[in-house]
Amino acid sequence: MDLGLQDRVYLVTGATRGLGFASARELVAEGARVIVTGRTDRSAAEAAERLGEGAVGIAADNADPDAADRLVTAAHDRHGRLDGVLISVGGPPPGSFESNTDEQWRSAFESVFLGAVRLARTAAGRLGEGGVIGFVLSGSVHEPIPGLTISNGLRPGLAGFAKSLANELGPRGVRVVGLLPGRIATDRVRELDALSEDPEAARERASAVIPLRRYGTPEEFGRVAAFVLSPAASYLTGVMIPVDGGVRHGF
Numbered sequence: 001m002d003l004g005l006q007d008r009v010y011l012v013t014g015a016t017r018g019l020g021f022a023s024a025r026e027l028v029a030e031g032a033r034v035i036v037t038g039r040t041d042r043s044a045a046e047a048a049e050r051l052g053e054g055a056v057g058i059a060a061d062n063a064d065p066d067a068a069d070r071l072v073t074a075a076h077d078r079h080g081r082l083d084g085v086l087i088s089v090g091g092p093p094p095g096s097f098e099s100n101t102d103e104q105w106r107s108a109f110e111s112v113f114l115g116a117v118r119l120a121r122t123a124a125g126r127l128g129e130g131g132v133i134g135f136v137l138s139g140s141v142h143e144p145i146p147g148l149t150i151s152n153g154l155r156p157g158l159a160g161f162a163k164s165l166a167n168e169l170g171p172r173g174v175r176v177v178g179l180l181p182g183r184i185a186t187d188r189v190r191e192l193d194a195l196s197e198d199p200e201a202a203r204e205r206a207s208a209v210i211p212l213r214r215y216g217t218p219e220e221f222g223r224v225a226a227f228v229l230s231p232a233a234s235y236l237t238g239v240m241i242p243v244d245g246g247v248r249h250g251f
């Protein structure tokens with residue numbers, strides 16, 4: 001199947017490592033051009049270098065109110081078009097309802113929530129028919145994850161925002177999708193496992209409740225993202241797609 005990604009242009013935030021990077025890599029492998037972001041010039045430039053021809057790195061913090069406009073403008077200035085965005089970002093800090101501070105809530109809201117809203121809104125203003133906005137969210141959209149209270153609080157709201165956007169942008173032929181990773185082996189998940197006294201045992205316990213009995217690889221996530229963002233997925237919108245090895249209990 002031809003995904004139809006040749007020469008299309010995508011902006012992928014939070015893409016110097018992890019899920020964003022893996023998604024950008026699959027997009028580039030299919031012939032797309034990508035702008036990848038991270039918080040520093042160095043991390044963004046190194047990621048673009050690893051991705052090779054077709055990739056440009058730009059430093060931008062999703063919490064920065066100017067980032068969305070700057071990035072969408074950069075895509076147009078460099079390539080004369082923008083076909084889609086995938087919004088990933090560093091995960092919110094772990095903690096319980098008692099331990100998470102106002103400052104942690106506020107800063108996670110700025111980067112994870114408002115940053116995504118702004119990027120989606122700005123991109124929506126520039127995307128034409130066939131454009132797509134993807135959100136990297138979490139399984140916490142459907143089921144709270146123990147020890148990730150801020151994620152449990154913010155992600156369902158973002159899924160609601162994505163769903164509204166799908167309704168509002170659908171008549172213009174712009175699609176909106178959410179991706180819900182379960183446990184994909186990235187730095188983020190390694191850091192979460194490392195909070196436990198025995199990270200290897202934590203990984204085994206978590207794997208034991210996944211029907212496929214293992215963590216996913218970033219490549220497995222990236223391939224789903226590339227398909228969902230591609231013209232091959234042209235009738236897919238308003239959906240939250242779990243990429244979790246079957247761990248979600250409901251349908």
Ligand SMILES: NC(=O)c1ccc[n+]([C@@H]2O[C@H](COP(=O)([O-])OP(=O)(O)OC[C@H]3O[C@@H](n4cnc5c(N)ncnc54)[C@H](OP(=O)(O)O)[C@@H]3O)[C@@H](O)[C@H]2O)c1
Nearest residue numbers: 014016017018019038039043061062090091138184186188
């Ligand atoms: N991995 C999983 O299984 C999983 C499961 C559920 C949810 N998620 C969520 O999916 C998202 C991505 O996860 P991941 O595993 O790829 O995380 P990761 O391995 O920690 O990578 C995070 C990426 O985001 C960038 N970043 C961090 N803060 C940023 C900011 N404020 N603005 C722009 N870029 C920023 C980092 O680059 P720099 O350091 O260069 O800035 C890095 O490229 C997170 O929100 C995470 O909570 C992941």
